[in-house]
Amino acid sequence: MQFGPGVLPTFLYYFTATAVIVGFVTIRGLHFGSETGVPQILGVIAGLIAGGLGTSFNRTTTLTVSVASRKKFVNQLESTLSQMGYEKTAEEGEVLTFERSAGTLSPSKIYVQLEGETATIASRARILRQVKQALEPSGV
Numbered sequence: 346m347q348f349g350p351g352v353l354p355t356f357l358y359y360f361t362a363t364a365v366i367v368g369f370v371t372i373r374g375l376h377f378g379s380e381t382g383v384p385q386i387l388g389v390i391a392g393l394i395a396g397g398l399g400t401s402f403n404r405t406t407t408l409t410v411s412v413a414s415r416k417k418f419v420n421q422l423e424s425t426l427s428q429m430g431y432e433k434t435a436e437e438g439e440v441l442t443f444e445r446s447a448g449t450l451s452p453s454k455i456y457v458q459l460e461g462e463t464a465t466i467a468s469r470a471r472i473l474r475q476v477k478q479a480l481e482p483s484g485v
Contacts, residue, residue, distance in 0.1 A: 357398030
């Protein structure tokens with residue numbers, strides 16, 4: 346099951362948005378004409394940096410873990426995510442959806458797909474690193 350955009354769409358989003366904004370600011374704010382090539386070069390450089398950082402932190406990644414007891418795992422996961430500010434908002438078949446409560450700056454969702462003795466957790470890379478770290482000490 347595919348959750349969220351992959352690496353390429355994420356990179357293109359951050360690259361394009363940054364390149365256009367930096368190019369526009371360079372033309373309007375720094376008064377370089379587009380014929381000089383400076384706005385384009387600065388836009389590409391800034392776009393590459395922003396694309397790399399955006400992809401590193403905000404791409405969608407997955408984590409697959411073994412589950413001995415499904416009920417115990419779900420309870421532990423709900424408790425862990427609750428401590429991180431997430432609450433279960435949907436349960437459609439084998440897929441659980443967790444979201445942060447309203448009013449937070451990070452509206453990221455966490456998806457958990459339960460299949461047999463495995464659980465696949467999908468979210469943004471930076472959020473999934475936190476989830477992985479939180480689950481490791483508990484032996485889940």
